[in-house]
Amino acid sequence: MKYIRVPALSTVLTVLCLLAGLLVGTPVWAASPIQDKYQALGGPAGNLGAVIGGEKCGLAGGGCYQDYQRGQIHWTPATGARATWGAVGALWQQQGWEQGRLGYAVTDEVCGLVGSGCYQSFQGGQIYWSPASGAQQTLWGAIRNRWAAGGFESGPLGYPVAAEGCGLRAGGCYQAFQGGQVHWAPGIGAYATGGSIDYVWGTLGWENGRLGYPLTEEVCGAAGCTQNFQGGTLTWHPSTGVTVTYYQPGEYQRVINKRNPLSPIDYAPSDMVNVGGHPLRYQAALGFWQFADAANASGVPMTVISGFRSYATQATLYNSYVAMYGQERADTISARPGFSEHQSGLAVDIGNPGGACGLQDCFAQTAAGKFAANRAHEFGFIIRYPAGISYWTGYAYEPWHLRYVGKDIAMDMHRRGIATLEQYYGYPPAPSY
Numbered sequence: 001m002k003y004i005r006v007p008a009l010s011t012v013l014t015v016l017c018l019l020a021g022l023l024v025g026t027p028v029w030a031a032s033p034i035q036d037k038y039q040a041l042g043g044p045a046g047n048l049g050a051v052i053g054g055e056k057c058g059l060a061g062g063g064c065y066q067d068y069q070r071g072q073i074h075w076t077p078a079t080g081a082r083a084t085w086g087a088v089g090a091l092w093q094q095q096g097w098e099q100g101r102l103g104y105a106v107t108d109e110v111c112g113l114v115g116s117g118c119y120q121s122f123q124g125g126q127i128y129w130s131p132a133s134g135a136q137q138t139l140w141g142a143i144r145n146r147w148a149a150g151g152f153e154s155g156p157l158g159y160p161v162a163a164e165g166c167g168l169r170a171g172g173c174y175q176a177f178q179g180g181q182v183h184w185a186p187g188i189g190a191y192a193t194g195g196s197i198d199y200v201w202g203t204l205g206w207e208n209g210r211l212g213y214p215l216t217e218e219v220c221g222a223a224g225c226t227q228n229f230q231g232g233t234l235t236w237h238p239s240t241g242v243t244v245t246y247y248q249p250g251e252y253q254r255v256i257n258k259r260n261p262l263s264p265i266d267y268a269p270s271d272m273v274n275v276g277g278h279p280l281r282y283q284a285a286l287g288f289w290q291f292a293d294a295a296n297a298s299g300v301p302m303t304v305i306s307g308f309r310s311y312a313t314q315a316t317l318y319n320s321y322v323a324m325y326g327q328e329r330a331d332t333i334s335a336r337p338g339f340s341e342h343q344s345g346l347a348v349d350i351g352n353p354g355g356a357c358g359l360q361d362c363f364a365q366t367a368a369g370k371f372a373a374n375r376a377h378e379f380g381f382i383i384r385y386p387a388g389i390s391y392w393t394g395y396a397y398e399p400w401h402l403r404y405v406g407k408d409i410a411m412d413m414h415r416r417g418i419a420t421l422e423q424y425y426g427y428p429p430a431p432s433y
């Protein structure tokens with residue numbers, strides 16, 4: 001039976017229901033699931049109070065609803081009839097009713113939770129309410145799953161105290177709870193932070209600081225409690241409070257950028273070999289030969305345009321760019337001496353035989369550029385200056401500039417979708433000197 005309130009049809013339905021009522025003896029006015037639900041909740045004497053107006057249809061998903069003094073009942077074929085009221089109903093309304101991310105209610109409100117709390121499930125998530133935390137939504141997803149794994153509102157996190165917020169660095173999201181927070185980022189997962197460790201992490205700049213996102217939960221033992229982050233660990237002990245230990249990248253992962261020069265400033269590696277007419281450190285050369293062999297085997301020959309450049313060479317190069325473009329522009333396309341990855345002997349600029357799109361953006365669309373983007377990580381290289389992230393690296397997109405970091409790290413960065421060495425080791429952005 002449909003519940004469309006067209007007067008003529010309504011009259012017909014009423015007659016039919018009356019007849020059906022006479023025949024089988026069911027109550028005549030229990031004519032719709034919304035009416036049934038209202039009666040089941042106590043009718044005018046229940047939480048909803050008196051009826052206001054008529055039942056209205058035409059909502060998304062074939063939905064209908066009815067207003068009452070203190071709430072609503074919404075019905076759809078998929079969700080059945082569900083009542084909303086009070087603080088939970090008010091938040092749902094504020095989020096745009098069934099049009100919002102929560103969609104329709106799929107349960108009624110359930111109370112009796114710890115701290116006199118209640119919750120209600122919706123298509124897109126849940127709303128939890130308690131006297132202490134008010135009504136807050138949790139959306140289905142990794143953050144809510146982490147909260148659930150800890151025992152929901154009965155666990156250490158307690159009730160949510162804010163909605164999930166997104167737009168954090170690297171596409172991350174977070175939600176605050178009574179007992180701490182849960183942060184999630186793509187390729188990293190969702191982890192909770194709380195107490196002193198959470199506090200100190202905050203003073204160090206949360207996920208934007210050198211520690212970056214949490215990679216584990218806090219683990220406690222005889223030596224105190226420890227939590228691992230992208231860029232290091234935080235350890236809490238009752239006698240010492242919280243201590244921070246930053247990870248030190250190994251010699252092949254060394255972060256060289258506009259805020260982190262080589263040391264000493266005129267550093268030159270001592271283990272270089274010749275690769276296509278250009279010097280590279282031995283480990284980087286081994287990786288590059290395998291990379292170039294694999295490219296060749298796929299029918300993609302490539303050339304080496306530049307490898308190691310000494311402090312003196314870089315000084316000459318940089319000064320020529322300054323003379324040509326001025327310092328501001330030069331700083332976006334060339335490193336100052338002592339600040340170039342090429343001086344480390346771990347960076348190589350590649351090109352196509354014949355020079356197509358050499359050292360230009362369009363190199364990314366050439367055979368060699370595509371092979372590098374798709375396969376370089378398998379051989380220990382990263383595209384060090386990706387597109388659209390110059391505010392971290394300080395450099396415009398350079399699809400030809402490969403940096404050797406070793407196979408383990410390159411593969412891990414690829415797997416976790418971490419674009420830059422700075423983010424991987426939790427270094428702050430280095431857009432300028």
Ligand SMILES: [Zn+2]
Nearest residue numbers: 347348349401
């Ligand atoms: Zn380069």
